Amino acid sequence: MLNRVIQLFPLWALLLSTVAYYSPELFTPYKSAIIPVLTVIMLSMGLTLTLSDFNKVMQTPKAIALGVLLQYLVMPLVALTIVYTFNLDDDLSLGVILVGCVAGGTASNVMCFLAKGDVALSITMTAISTLLGVLVTPFLISLYAQQLVDIPTQAMILNLLKIVLAPVLIGLLLNTFLQKQVAKIQAILPLVSMTAIVFIIAVIVALNHAHIASVGPVILCAVILHNGIGLLSGYWAARWCGFQEVVCRTIAFEVGLQNSGLAVALAMKFFSPAAAIAGTVFSIWHNISGSILASIWSKHALPAKPSSTPAQDQVN
Template sequence: MLNKLIKLFPVWAILFAGVAFFSPHLFVGIKSYIVPLLMLIMLSMGLTLTLQDFKNVINKKSAIGVGMLLQFTIMPITAFLVCYFLQLDTELTVGMILVGSVAGGTSSNVMCYLAKGDVALSITMTALSTLVGVVLTPVISGLLVGQSVDFPMLPIFISLLKIVVLPIAIGILINSFLNKQVQAISSLLPLISMLSIVIIIAIVVALNAGKLTDVGPIVMLAVIIHNSIGLFSGYFITKLLGFDEKTSRTIAFEVGLQNSGLAAVLAMKFFSPAAAIPGTVFSLWHNISGSILSGYWAQKGFETDLDKEAKLAAAVVTEP
């Protein structure tokens, strides 16, 4: 039952966004809950992690290194170019750059699982990119938009420490010392994260209900282009570099699916509600595109190295 509810994430996000758009008064009054809700998501993520997850980096450092490099180069640069060619205003540009500069989203872990990717690799990459993003997100964003707008790099860095690192660290500690108790509620953690991000989306939509009619279509176009380039470059670049199908699918989701909820929160906190629109639209869209792609890959399947070896052996045996 819980899995069915979680798989309907895009439906809930669109439903809540629609309610917020037509009845913004239902959510405007709880805008102060945005940061606590995001911290709850980060805490939930921490509760799923152990120190061993980070030790796995040693075994898959090449895949993680390539994925992280693509994450923090392709996504921010693509966001900048999309804003330039679509001539988005300053507020929307700041929002798009923040979306491109944040870490991979936790929804990538779910999509990776559905697409039969490497879930352990996905979780490790999400956790590491989230922690590395505490430094890289303000630096990259500041470099790309610092000349156009006063970008508070240090305050954003400090805020990321509080919103991201602290709750994740607390979650890991709790999981380390109270693992049995955490396992008992582990099935609820994805649902808690989903509900939290859905409410964040609804609040941001409610705060921008009047402006969404004007900028919604152009932002949606920007987000679709941005997300598509991230997904496809993450997949095809890793394939060209010789990674197997399972790893390439995993990195595609890590690169293309952003922690857009965090981007929306930072935009709201340090800039304006309008700057949070790209993060909100991205949150809606990347769950839809991710669900479609994971469904396609799940149906398609793939050959493992063992399958290829078996075919090769069979071919050798049948040779005259």
């Protein structure tokens, strides 16, 4: 019964998003709850991890390198291609490029967890891409959009520490030193995470319902295409490189789900509200598409790991 409820994740997300769109007043008062709820999700992830999970990740540097490389290679290039293909105006073009040039978002960690991916690998890639983004994001925006922006370095690092690393570390320590007690609640942790992310999606929809109503089908198609290509390229590039299914799923989410909140913040600070539309729509859509994909993958058991394969040798 519990697994069935979790597997219907996309349905709950779409239902609550619809309610939030038509009755935003039910959710807008909870804007300040987004960060605490996200922290609870990251804590839940940490409670499922052990030190050996991160030790294994450190033994697979090729997977980390591939995920981060695709993040900053595929998404900006796809953004630029979309801008020219759809012939977007300057503001919308800037918004799409901003989304393509930022790091992976924490949504990738949540969806990876629900899809039975490698959560430790996902968190590691998000942390590294975020730290690299301090230098890489301004360079890419300058290169592709011909605009110079100052990235809020300190704020990014503090957010990474507070929202992602600290709660995951606390959960990891609790699972290490109170393993028996934590084991009793681990079965419900995916349900907790699912409920929390559905709530967050609804609040985001409610806060941006005016923008959603005003955007045309062109920007919506552009965002869906951008996100979809990111997910597909992440998965199939990892498959082509011979990585195991669990790694392929993880890299797919890392590449396809962006830190769109940062893209919105940069657009509002340095450009215009119109430039923030792409990031706003992406923030909503990538949670919905990610939840659908996570639900599909959660229904399919991961292949049993062979004792030794060429692909494993390549990863190790």
